[in-house]
Amino acid sequence: MEILVCIKQVPDTAEVKIDPVTNTLIRQGVPSIVNPFDKNALEAALQLKDKHGGKVTVISMGPPQAKEALKECLAMGADQAILVSDRAFGGADTLATSYTLAAAIRKVGSYDLIFCGKQAIDGDTAQVGPEIAEHLGIAQITYVAKIEVNGDTVSVEREYEEGYGIIEGKLPLLISVVKSINEPRYPTIKATMKANRVEIPVWTMADLDVDEQKLGLKGSPTQVRRIFTPPQRTEGVVIQKATAWESVSVLIQKLSDAKII
Structure with a gap:
């Protein structure tokens, strides 16, 4: 079984800061990690490899430093890693990112399954995986919270707000996973040392069959015009009257005066 896993290197912080001039993430001084949902995707791929055999390849689009994230994936058990990196890819939104990754996947060649994390913790769009499938x-x-593969048929449990649904699909197939699907394994020291010695190939725009106008900022229909911090909420008004009816009457009057109702 040929399995591809798309991963992203993201800032390791819950407080993502934005440059107000460039409207881009401030990465200086912030350590980077493998996107947590993508680790779940890799673990799902590795479990299928353990059960059915085959090969797991991880792909990431990003700056040269993303090699460190790919090496962590190799240490976890991936067989091959590919970095897609070029200045022409800079500033890409989800559409341009998915277009570039899809081109890289075509260059890889044959595949049965493509795994993605549900979403990236820095963007939270959950769009790149589905867009790759569309491309x-x-x-x-x-x-997806559970996967079973039987021949060319894949049966999954899909997570909903109030439960799960069972869905079947035929290979080739793209799957995005949720956190509850598994607990990612920890790489061993030996595997980490081996991964650190691996030379990860870098594919640039020249290596892919792409339209330059669909890459990076040029190919991004989503444009960030302005970013601002919402004003802090002011302290609310406490209404405390002798009876509940009196409190409700005062509340209705205040909402009416503020033209809310």
Whole structure:
């Protein structure tokens, strides 16, 4: 079984800061990690490899420093890693990112399954995985919490707000996973040392069959015009009257005066 896993290197912080001039993430001084949902995706791929055999390849689009994230994936058990990196890819939104990754996947060649994390913790869009499937013209199943593969049929439990649904699909297929699907394994020291010695190939725009106008900022229909911090909430008004009816009457009057009702 040929399995591809798309991963992203993201800032290791819950407080993402934005440059108000460039409207981009401030990465200086912030350590980077493998996107947590993508680790769940890799673990799902590795478990299928352990059960059915095959090969797991991880792909990431990002700056040269993303090699460190890919090496961590190799240490976890991936067989191959590819970095897609070029200045022409800079400033890409989800559409341009998915277009570039889809082109890289076509260059890889044959595949049975493509795994993605549900979303990246720095963007929270959950769009790149489904868009990759659309570019490739293959089926997709999102928010997957359990996977079973039988021949060319994949049966999954898809997570909903109030429960799970069972869905089947045929290979090739793209799957995005949720956190509850598994607990990612920890790489051993030996595997980490081995991964650190691996030379990860870098594919640039020249290596891919792409339209330059669909890459990076040029190919991004989503443009950030302005970023601002919402004003802090002011202290609310406490209404305390002798009876509940009196309190309700005062509340209705205040809402009416503020033209809310």
